[in-house]
Amino acid sequence: MSKSLATKNVAAVLIGIGLVLAFSFSFATTAKADALSDLQAQVNALLAQIAALQAGSTTTTGGACFTFTTNATVGSTGGEVMEIQKFLNSHGAQIAASGAGSPGNETSYFGALTRAAVAKFQTANGISPTAGYWGALTRAKANSLCAGTTTGTTGGTAGGTVTPTGPGLTVMAAAQPANSLAPGGTSRVPFTTFTLTNNTGAAVSVTGITVQRAGLGNDAVFSGIVLVDEQGLQVGIAKTLNSNHQATVGDTFTLNAGQTKTMTVAGNMQSNTTLTSYSGQIVSISVVGVNTSVPVNGSLPITGAQQTINSTLTVGSVTTNISSLDPNSAQTKNIGDTGLKFSGLRFTAGSAEDLKLYSIRWRLNGSVSASDLANIVTVVDGTSYPTTVSSDGRYYTAVFAGGLLIAKGNAKDVYVQGDVVGTNASGRIAEFDVDKTSDAYFVGQLYGYGVAPAAGSTALSTASTHASAITASTPWFQGSTFSISGASVTTIAKATEVPAQNVAVNVPNQPLGGYVTNFTGESVSVQSAAFTIATSSGQTGYITNVSIYDENGAVVAGPVDASGVGGTLTFSDTITYPVGRHVWTLKGKLPSTYTNGGTVQLSTIPSDWTGVTGQTTGNTVTISTGTFSMNTMTVRAAALTAGLSTTPSAQTIVAGGQGVLFGNVQLDASQSGEDVRVNSVPLHVDQAFVAPGGTVTNLTTCQLSDAAGNILNYGSNVVNSFTSLNDATTTTVTTYTKTFSLNNSLTIPKGTIVTLTLKCDVGSSATALDSYRFKMFSGDTLTFTGVTSGNSTSATITSSQAGRQTIAAAGTVAVSTDSSSPSYAIGAGGATGVTVGVAKLRASNEAVNLSKVGLTLTGGTYSGASGAQDLVTTYIYNGSTLVGTATFTGNATTATSTLLSTVSLPKDVDVKLTFKADLADIGTSQPGTSGDLVKVDLLDFEGSGASSGSTVRGGTVGGMTAVSGVRIYNTFPTFAQIALTSGALSGKLIRFSVTADSHGDVGIARMTFQLATSTTGITMTSLGLYGYTDSNFSTAISGQGTSGQIGASVTATSTDSVIPISITASNSPVEVPAGQTYYFELRGSVGGVTSGNSITTTLLGDTATAALAATTSIIGNVIWSPNDTTQSVGSTVDWTSSYGVVGLPSGGLTQTVSQ
16 A cells, blocks of 8 residues: 655655556666665665654555556566555565565565565465466456555655646646665666646647755755656756756647646766765655646645665666767768768677667757758667657657667667758758767666766867767767758769760661769759760761650750751750769761761760759759760661671581571671661572482471571471572582571661571481582672661672581491599499599580490409409499499499480580499408409490481490599508608608598508708618607507607618618508508608708609519508408518509608708
8 A cells, every 4th residue: 555645844754655657668667676685775774764754744545456457477577566566565465574575665676576475366366377477367366356446556745636627737646666776877767757637628838847856865966857758758858956956857848638648757866976975865856846838736746756875886887989880070961862870879888787778869950950851760780760859850869669788798889860851951061969978868687777878078079060079068979060062063974875886867866975964962954055066077967856865765855956057956945964873865867968987976065054053952053064075976878798607617417407507697787877677588508419410408497596596487488498590510519599588577786796597407318428508699689678767778798608518327426535534543342432434425417315335344454353343333424413324243344324314415515424333342251352453444335316316326345435443452541741840950851641541441561761961961860750640749659669660760871862761660560540540750860950951851652553462572662451351461462552542642742851
């Protein structure tokens, strides 16, 4: 139950425990119960000290009970949470016996204590589950217990009951904030909440609220007093208390007829340092006056919460810097510019607690007005938040619903952005500031108090234009100035988009030139502009019907005719040039008196244009651009040249081919003054026969196509026969002719060359070695028509011919080993997908569809058998696509694969087939033979001609490819060189690693090195090869000598500059485990080295493969074993040389160390 006390005693301290009005993020909620329990004890003690002052006061009570509408759980905040706590305290489920949450000390935070009390209430009233969640069932029970009571409570001090009657405004106390702490450095600490109701039939203006500090405290605890509306927005600026402890807060605001507005008076507290002298004082703020022109009804003063001054609680902090998105320099912008970033701040949360930014208020300073700007938004993390502008057009406030979280130590950039639109904005200055630190409202997420940024240290700039600054005065943040200007000219020049080109005479709309404009700030109109015409000598007459066109092809001025000496085009139509870069084209009609090959060039002087006016400001715009000339146009009559390209070149084709390319017709209008149109093309074909009496009837379905593949003669216009010219020069060559009529006229744009392809079908009865060649003769007639002028004339035809196409019996395929086929390699038994060869196939005469491939093993070397036992399956790939498989059975050396899908071999194009194999495993009872050299070659193939349909085969007895092959062992080593960083005197001469393949361990019995010195006199003693299991060369291998030494030490006693040495594992071979890597270092004691000397060490490789043998035979520089059946020892016939080992070339691995 709430209590209120009214007294006129100056010494009385008024304590009201009531509802905290839940503003939409208007200011901080009270401190969380669990976090502030110790500090609340201080509050209780201070309240007890002044309890005696309340004795004898008149107390009124009421039975009001809150109507609950909102769910709540741990972490919930707001006024309804406080009502929940009050209800529980008065209905048998007390929150706490003392401190925060206890009767009279309810808070607006739902914590663990509140949850326990809710669960207790649920248990007592049979509500299930008893989880401590304040939901619909619990609310319904609570509301039923409160049935019949009034809603809401009024805390604080009031002069009596207010009855809203009569004219004017009614002022009433509202549910008051809770008593709590007022820590140093916090902002918008809530004190008193009240309502204003307009009882009149018209809008009423309130020009401010007069408040007075009350309680046993000092005015100096406040840095300012503010008024906050029900939206959580600060109304007006912070005010300080005068000598009467009073201040008038809030800007002018309006209450519409019948409107009620709830407002809160809040305090911005001084720093902890300042509050040290006042810590423990209890202060309140009373509303003592409402400034308006109408009567005010109600009892004043209204006093709300009493807050205890605290200087020890460390709340959150925020550091402010100028954002990198802020221009931070004086700017000049134009009317019409959009998306301007006016001002920006970067806020960084301190280490004490996370923060949320709920709102920011910008102040528009400078000479611009709000009507000069549009689309003003606040942008955070790329999201634009709308702003609300104050009635005077000077304050722009953005509210961030739910708050924008800034975690401890993190930062956010906040900037204001907008457009310049004002018609009268030219010459004005815009500047977006933040007046006070409290205009950026943060709330700490641990304690719930408002947090204000610190003041800056930079002096306020008094210059008319300036950069941004965070100052120690008002405004706290001074934004950069933006000087607004009207129209200006960036560019008026020749337009490259209207290039030099050919133009025709007596044809309308011929391009004469183009220019580009680029205006900024606003659109500009030009009343009159003149263009001068310059022509080559001999041109007479005037250009007529000239118009200016925009980029969309619309006429913006004209038409006009040239006049005066030399010819001048004067446009008196007003042209409006938009903001930005735009291209304009002049088009007109050249007189028939202009001669072929003559030139025309237009020029203009923009500074002489008249009536140049900005369309937004109405100001006169000055253009300073001098004369410039546009691209030159060349007078050309409509013209066309035709001929045959030399492609395709002479080649062979097959009988029965469909759509065979015979020629490319070129129609050249590059020298034409206008686009031209053709309806037919004359062509000739000569046929050479093996014997007299042949016929051209084997050529049918002859058609022309454009570059896009569109057939131009179809239906009845398809050419299936030719007419003899009877001009044969021999008894075996006859020439025929045919005019190809097009179904639709073909347009060749001026300045271009159009190529038409000619394709025909070749009859299956054509005889091998017969040939065909298409021609064009200079005496042929090809008529064309000018598209614009409509004039028709004959094209110039160049005598030309395509390559002769000779009939072959069928397609052929050439096969070879591709360069990508792997060189000699070593493979492990049991390995899968090993590339064993790549064949290259090339079809001639026609494309071939490959259906079968034969393979052979005869090129390999095998121990007694055919080699089939070394392979499991062979795969054939076309690129990455598997197209076939083959299996060598028994002792067979050949295998055939009927391909899974046909492989297309385009005519005269290389196609690669890759052969991969799964290698048979090697070992006891395994089929594979160690040391065999497996070679899989392409033996033969079968397919069909794509054009002729004939069967195409190929192959030889010995195979059509010669791959290098893969020699298979149970496993194999891989060598790699490792860099040395120390000098010669360290004694370290070479480092390298050996990795065993995953299929098995690798044995190493011998390594041979060659040492070369840059000069004689260098000594190398106690040379030893050492093995390690790690790349740091710190863990020695086992099974060898001290520190992993392999074999005995060697002394290089030769006086020669090249010293060969061999190191043999004397006790047992070095065994590198499968899949692992061992690391080796040759080192010793080096003497006689001076600066500039060097030693070069080479681990020698081998130049040939050695058949498997015992190590007692010196079969190589490096001797290793694949351990085919068991771990090899010195006498096991299972050792070979290093030829083909990956990483160890025949020339060896070489390393040079210098001093």
